[in-house]
Each structure stands twice: as C-alpha cells, then as structure tokens.
Amino acid sequence: MKKLIQPAGIGIITMLFTMVLLWPWKSDDFAENREIRLRNVGHQILLASGDSTSRVLPIKKISENEFILVFENPFQFDPDSLVKVIHKSLGEGLINKEAEDKYQVNVMECKANQIVYSYQMSNHKDKTLIPCQGRVQPKDCYSIKIRFEQNAIRASNFSVPIIFGVLTFGFLFLFYKKSTKANGNKNKDNSQFVEIGKFELYTGKQLLKIENEEIQLSQKENKLLTLFALHQNETLERDRLLKEIWEDEGVFVSRSLDMFVSKLRKKLLQDPNIQLKNIRGRGYVLQVK
Secondary structure, rough: OHHHHHHHHHHHHHHHHHHHHOOOOOHHHHHHHHHHHHHHHHHHHHHOOOOOOOOOEEEEEEEEEEEEEEEOOOEEOOOHHHHHHHHHHHHHHOOOOHOOEEEEEEEEEEOOEEEEEEEEEEOOOHHOOOOOOOOOOEOEEEEEEEEOOOHHHHHHHHHHHHHHHHHHHHHHHHHHHHHHHHHHHHHHHHHHOEOOOOOOEOOOOOOOOOOOOEEEEHHHHHHHHHHHHHHOOOEEHHHHHHHHHHHHHHOOOHHHHHHHHHHHHHHOOOOOOOEEEEOOEEEEEEEOO
C-alpha cells in the first residue's frame, strides 16, 4: 500500500505546485470586482444624501490600490452615514472580509481639490481613525478617494492556493497515517495465530496449519473456526453462531451452520484430541484435550 501511496502523493503535490505556478496572480478579476463595489459605494452615498437620480461617473483608477469616485452633481453627506455606507458596501460578497478592512478615505472638494473629510479604517481598533463624527458637511461638489493597503490584495490572491495546499497536505498526512495503521494491523493479524491442539489458526490469512501442512479456509470457515478457537471447551449457542457469521447476509440458515461445522470436523481430523461436538438443543462446543 505504501508503494501506491507514495506515487499518488507525489502526483497530487506536483499538481498543487503546478496550480500555484499557473495561478493568475494578477488581480484583474479582483480589481474588476472591487470597482463594481466602489460604484455601489457611490450609489449608496447618493441615496443616503437623498439623491436617487444623479449618476456616479466612471471610477478613476490612480494605481492598483487607489481609486477616485466622481459624481455628476453636488451632494451633502453626514460623516457617520458615509463611514457606514462605505464599510458595508466594500464588504458585500467578500469571502475574506479582512481583504477590504484596511483602507483610507479622503473626501475632496472639487474646485480647490482640498480634503474636507478623511478617515482610516483598519481591522485593528487602535489603528482605526474616524474623526469629526456627527458634523454634517454642506452640499457641494465632492470626489472621494479610497486607498487600500497593498497587502490586502496580496492576501486575497494567495488565499486560494494556500488553503488548497493546506487541505492537500492534511489529506495526504491523514491518508498515509490511516494506511500505515491499517497495514500494521494487517501484518500483525497475518503473523499471529491461535493454537487449537496441534493446529495453528492464522485468522488474517484464513489458514489452518499443522506441522508442514497448510489447509486453506473459506471466509465463513475462518470466521466460524475463529469463534470456536477463542472459546475452546465452551458451548456456543446456535443463535449466536448464526448471528455472528451470517448477520451481514440478513438471512439465517440453520442448515448452512451444520454444513460448515461438518467441513471443519473433516479438516481437524489430523488431531485426535480435538472434537467438534453437537450439543443437542443448544449449539456446538470445540473440545480440546
């Protein structure tokens, strides 16, 4: 089994590294999704100011992590509402919430291009700065510059392959551990035997051995003889034998039990000190002197 696991593990790890190497590290799709959310930010800001008809003009992309929202008409804003709208809109539809939890917002007055309101958002409370809350700004022409921290983009890009790698490693580790344990148990079963008089019963191999002679057992013969071997000189009830040997088949056939007991008697004849007796009305006993 180990010989099969090792090539399979190498194959999966090779596939993992291939996916990592070919992964689209450029954030084109992520940036496109971000711009859609930024347009929604502008829409929600206008709605909060009571404007449901003005347009949000095309987003201006200054750099990979810096954008400017431009509006068709002047509007009025409340800093409290602005902060809530932006934070909620940027977080919608995100799996990794922390990817958009670090950014800085500057509200610019159009004519003088001066900052009239600014704040910084971080997923660490001590780094979040939101001043001048509760002071409504007058109606005017504004643009809003939003700059994201660069590591937020990187975290989003690397999250999928890292998660995939961790899961793959975990799967290989558990599968290898389970297989090693199963092989160990199998080898242990195959090497151990139960003594029945002069016989040695290897339950893992379904083999009955006496001196240099080996007698192969069927699956049911092996199960039945194992029960007798573990309870030598004890009477085993018919119902118990039928249940433990034929339970998986769902149908208990009493004649089948008698037939397999008869087969085992013949295979045990080489040791006269062993007798497989029928206890009338009860069951069978494997007597070993």
